[in-house]
Amino acid sequence: MNKKIFGTDGIRSLSSDKIFSKLSLSALSKSIINNKKNFKIIIGRDTRESSKKIEKVFVNALKDNGANVFKAGLVPTPTISYLVEELNCDLGVVISASHNPYQYNGIKFFNKKGEKLTDFEEVRIQNNFFKFINKNLKQNKKGKINIINNSLMIYKNKFDKIIKKNNFPKKLKVVFDCANGSSYRIAKHIFSKIKIKPIYIKDKPNGKNINYKCGSLYPQSLVREVKKKSADFGISFDGDGDRIVCCDENGKLIDGDKILACLTEYFIYKKDLNINSVVGTLMSNQGFENFIKKVGLKFYRAKVGDKFVYELMKKKKSRLGGEQSGHIIISKFGPSGDGILIALYLIKIISEYNKQASKIFNIYDSYFQVQKNIRFKDSKYQKNIRINKLINAYNNSSNKDVRFLIRFSGTEPLIRILVEGKKRSVINKLSREIENKLKKIS
Numbered sequence: 488m489n490k491k492i493f494g495t496d497g498i499r500s501l502s503s504d505k506i507f508s509k510l511s512l513s514a515l516s517k518s519i520i521n522n523k524k525n526f527k528i529i530i531g532r533d534t535r536e537s538s539k540k541i542e543k544v545f546v547n548a549l550k551d552n553g554a555n556v557f558k559a560g561l562v563p564t565p566t567i568s569y570l571v572e573e574l575n576c577d578l579g580v581v582i583s584a585s586h587n588p589y590q591y592n593g594i595k596f597f598n599k600k601g602e603k604l605t606d607f608e609e610v611r612i613q614n615n616f617f618k619f620i621n622k623n624l625k626q627n628k629k630g631k632i633n634i635i636n637n638s639l640m641i642y643k644n645k646f647d648k649i650i651k652k653n654n655f656p657k658k659l660k661v662v663f664d665c666a667n668g669s670s671y672r673i674a675k676h677i678f679s680k681i682k683i684k685p686i687y688i689k690d691k692p693n694g695k696n697i698n699y700k701c702g703s704l705y706p707q708s709l710v711r712e713v714k715k716k717s718a719d720f721g722i723s724f725d726g727d728g729d730r731i732v733c734c735d736e737n738g739k740l741i742d743g744d745k746i747l748a749c750l751t752e753y754f755i756y757k758k759d760l761n762i763n764s765v766v767g768t769l770m771s772n773q774g775f776e777n778f779i780k781k782v783g784l785k786f787y788r789a790k791v792g793d794k795f796v797y798e799l800m801k802k803k804k805s806r807l808g809g810e811q812s813g814h815i816i817i818s819k820f821g822p823s824g825d826g827i828l829i830a831l832y833l834i835k836i837i838s839e840y841n842k843q844a845s846k847i848f849n850i851y852d853s854y855f856q857v858q859k860n861i862r863f864k865d866s867k868y869q870k871n872i873r874i875n876k877l878i879n880a881y882n883n884s885s886n887k888d889v890r891f892l893i894r895f896s897g898t899e900p901l902i903r904i905l906v907e908g909k910k911r912s913v914i915n916k917l918s919r920e921i922e923n924k925l926k927k928i929s
Contacts, residue, residue, distance in 0.1 A: 490617065491613065492506060492515075492613055492616060493609040493610075493612075493613055494897040494898050495791070495792045495794075495896075495897020495898055496585065496593070496595060496603070496792060496793075496794065496897065496898060497593055497594050497595040497596055497603075497604075498593050498594040499584055499585075499587070499591065499592075499593035499897075499898045499899075500591065500592070500593070501590055501591055501592075502535070502537035502541070502584075502590060502591060502592040503590075507537070507541050507544075507592060509544050509548070510620070511616075511620065512541070512544050512545045512548045513548045513551075513552075514616050514619040514620040514622075515545075515548070515594075515612070515616055516545065516548035516549045516551070516552045516554070517552050517615070517619050518612045518613075518615035518616040518618075518619055519549070519578065519612055520549065520552045520553055520554050521615060522553075523553075523577075524553070525555065526553065526554045526555065526577050526578070526630075527554070527555045527557065527574075527575070527576040527577050527578075528549055528554050528555070528556050528557065528576060528577065528578045528579070528580060529556075529557040529559055529567060529570050529571050529574060529576045529578075529579050529580070529635075530542065530545070530546060530549075530556060530557070530558055530559065530567075530579075530580040530581070530582070531558075531559040531560065531561070531562040531564075531566060531567045531579075531580070531581050531582070531638070531669075532560070532561060532562075532581065532582035532583065532669075533561070533564075533581070533582065533583040533584075533668055533669040533697065533726055533727045534561065534667060534668055534669055534671075534692035534694065534697050534726070535583075535584065535589040535591075535592060535694060535695075535697050535726070536589060536694030536695055537589075537592045538582045538583065538592060541582050541592055541594075542558075542582045545580070545582070545594075546558060546632060547632075549630065550629065550630040550631065550632050551628070551629065551630070552628060552630070553628030553629070553630045554630040555630050555631050555633070556630060556631070556632050556633065557574065557576065557633045557634075557635050558632065558633065558634050558635060559635050559638035560634075560635070560638060561669055561672070562638055562639060562642070562669055562673070563668075563669045563670045563673060563724075563727055563728025563729065563825075563826070563827070564581045564583060564585070564595060564669070564727040564728055564729040564823065565642075565728060565729050565821070565823040565824065565825035565826075565827070565828070566638060566639065566642040566673070566728075567579040567580070567581050567595075567597060568597050568601040568602075568821055568822065568823035568825075569601060569641075569642055569645055569821055569823070570635075570638060570641060570642065571597050571598075571599060571600075571601050572599060572600055572601045572821075573641060574635075574641075575599075576599065577599050578596065578597065578598065578599070579596065579597030579598075579601065580594060580595070580596060580597075581594070581595040581597075581727065582594060583595060583669070583726065583727040584726070584898075585725060585726055585727045585729070585730075585898070586698055586702065586703065586704050586725040586726055586727075586730070587698065587726070587898065587899065588697075588698060588699065589694065589695045589696070589697050589698070589699070593898075595727075596609075597823075600822065601821050601822050601823060602797065602822040603793070603794035603797070603822075603823075605798075639672065639673045639676065642673065643673070643676065643677065645820060645821070645828070646677060646827070646828065646831060649828075649831045649832070649835065650677065650680045650681050650831065654681070654835050654838075654839075655681045655682040655683065655834065655835060655838045656682075656838055656839065656841070657682075657837075657838040657839075657841050658682050658683060658684060658838075659683050659684070659719040659720060659834060659837060659838055660683070660684045660686065660716065660717070660718040660719050660720075661678075661683050661684070661685055661686070661718060661719060661720045661721070661722060661834060662685075662686045662687075662688065662709060662712045662713050662716060662718045662720070662721040662722070663678065663685060663686065663687050663688070663690075663721075663722050663723075663724075663830075664688050664689050664701055664702060664706075664708055664709040664712070664721070664722070664723040664724065665687060665688070665689050665690040665724055666689055666697060666698055666701050666702030666703065666723065666724050666725055666726050667689050667690070667691065667692040667693070667696040667697045667698070667699065667701060667702075667726075668692065668697050668698065668702065668724060668725065668726035668727060668728060669726065669727050669728050670724045670727075670728035670826060670827065671687070671689075671690040671691075671692060673728075673827060674687070674690075674724070674827060674830075675687065675690075677827055677831070678830075681831070681834065682838075683834060686712065686716055686718065688701070688708060688709070688712050689701035689702065689708060697726045698725065698726045701723075702723055702724060702725050702726060703723045703724060703725040703730050703731060703732045703812070703813050704725065706721075706723050706732055706734060706740055708723075709721045709722075709723045709734055710734050710738040710740070711738075713734055713736065713738055714737075714738050717736075718736065719736050719837065719843070719844065720733065720734075720735065720736065720833070720834065720837055720844045721733055721734040721735075721738075722826075722830045722833070722834075724826040724827075724830075725813070725826070728825075728826045728827065729793070729814060729823060729824040729825060729826060730743070730810075730812055730813035730814045730815075730824055730826060731743075731746070731813045731815065731826040731829050731830055732746075732812075732813045733746065733833065733844075735843065735844035735845040735848060736843055736844055736845060737845055739845060741844075741848050742811050742812075742813065743809050743810050743811045743812055743813040743814065743815060744767070744771055744772045744774075744775040744811045744853070745775075745848050745850065745853075746809070746813070746815055746829065746833065747765060747767070747775065747807065747808075747809050747815060748775055748778050748779070748848075748850045748851060749833065749836060749847060749848055749850060750807060750815070750817070750829075750832060750836075751765055751778075751779065751782065751784065751807060752782070752850060753832075753836050754807065755782060760806045760807065760817070760819065761806070762784065762805070762806050762807050763784060763785065763805075764784050764785035764786065764787060764803055764804075764805045765779050765784055765785075765786055765787075765805060765807050765808060766786075766787045766788075766789055766796050766799050766800045766803065766805045766807070766808030766809075767779075767786065767787070767788055767789070767796075767808065767809070767810070767811075768788055768789050768790065768791050768792075768795070768796060768810050768811065769788050769789075769790065769791055769892050769894075770791055770810065770811045770812070770892065770905060771788060771810075771811055772811065772853045772854055772856060772907070773854045773890065773907060774851045774852050774853040774854050775851065775853070776788075777851065778850060778851035781851075785803075787799055787803050787805065789808070791810070791894065791897075792810075792897065793809070793810060793814035793816065793823070793824050796808045796809060796810060796814065796816060797816055797818075797822045797823075800816065800818060805818070806818045806819065809824065810824075813826075815829045817829075817832075854907050854908060854909055855907065855908060855909065855910070855911045855914050856905060856906070856907045856914070857904075857905070857906045857907075857914050857915060857918040858903070858904065858905050859903075859904040859918055859921075859922055860896070860901045860902070860903055860904070861901060861902045861904065861922060861925045861926065862899075862900060862901055863900050863901070863902065864900070868900070868902075869895050871928065873928050874902070874925065874928055877893075877921075877924055877925065877928070878893045878894070878902075881893055881921060888908055888909065888910070888913070889906060889907065889908040889913065889914060889917060890905075890906075890907040890908065891905070891906055891907075891917075891921075892904075892905040892907075893905070893921065902925060904918060904921055904922065904925075906918040906921070
């Protein structure tokens with residue numbers, strides 16, 4: 488096992504890997520609790536077939552190490568971020584690999600305020616883990632397992648002020664792609680409370696179809712259904728419900744940057760949130776940054792990852808931030824991206840404006856971007872000198888007409904490539920050039 492268990496967003500690996508074994512989860516439990524008394528942990532999971540098994544082993548290990556464990560069941564990730572503070576727990580845990588295929592799984596962690604753990608907190612757990620992993624652990628303490636039967640109903644309280652009927656004057660036809668993930672139940676409950684005509688697709692999880700040709704990373708299913716049903720708007724969640732991408736009535740995709748721009752414009756118009764800045768990431772489109780500055784706000788770029796977006800939001804006292812991938816954070820509702828929350832706001836905006844989505848989201852001209860992923864089989868690829876030299880050369884390029892961002896993925900064995908500029912032909916050529924060079928090295 489590598490001497491590192493945390494990635495960009497908690498722990499992430501193939502569900503068959505050693506990190507999810509009984510021995511590893513026992514060591515991880517001891518590392519987390521570390522002899523703390525009366526330690527309360529709330530845990531939820533997504534719909535993939537391995538999640539129940541991992542949850543069972545992990546819950547028992549946490550209990551055997553003295554924790555008081557509260558099982559929330561099948562819930563979206565932002566539910567745990569909300570409940571950990573609402574129920575006065577010390578730690579929140581989600582068994583999920585987010586947008587990854589069902590063969591993967593992961594463990595996300597939230598502190599008592601519902602925030603992702605800091606790098607320092609992760610390193611502390613990680614160091615303890617490698618100290619305990621090869622030892623014969625004694626588990627003399629006995630905690631308790633509690634079942635929360637109404638976790639989604641408690642979570643629903645978060646949206647009470649938004650879902651008032653008079654907030655939705657125009658009845659829209661909206662398609663929801665639930666990604667066969669953990670949002671499929673709560674989505675139907677929440678959206679039944681507002682004045683819309685909902686159409687649900689990819690809402691029959693079987694353990695293996697989470698994110699399969701659906702969800703925020705595969706919006707083609709959403710686009711087809713929106714066109715087929717002549718819907719006003721389309722919304723696509725990812726497997727654990729903390730991100731969202733959309734499409735307008737013509738099937739044109741709306742990414743996280745456009746969603747953030749729309750929310751910014753709406754909050755300025757409504758004089759809500761009192762926002763003076765917006766946080767994006769290194770992936771955010773230059774056109775989006777130009778728009779934010781044009782409306783008189785400051786724009787900050789965080790490292791890729793919603794955890795880093797929120798950390799910068801706190802530092803800069805920003806009330807709105809997010810990623811192009813669809814993690815959108817409105818700080819007054821908590822520190823986590825929340826697909827249901829953002830979906831409600833976008834439907835509310837379209838209904839209030841009484842305009843087509845295509846007109847509402849045509850806010851700024853995007854720069855052309857090409858994004859590619861290069862997969863590596865060699866687990867040591869991140870230490871390859873030639874790869875790192877190539878990455879540094881492009882990322883530090885003096886070309887003022889093109890922006891490069893080449894980085895190692897924090898969740899998969901990938902190198903992610905972003906090339907951005909005003910001329911499509913130029914960035915297409917450069918992206919192919921980078922791809923070919925990386926493939927030759929691999």
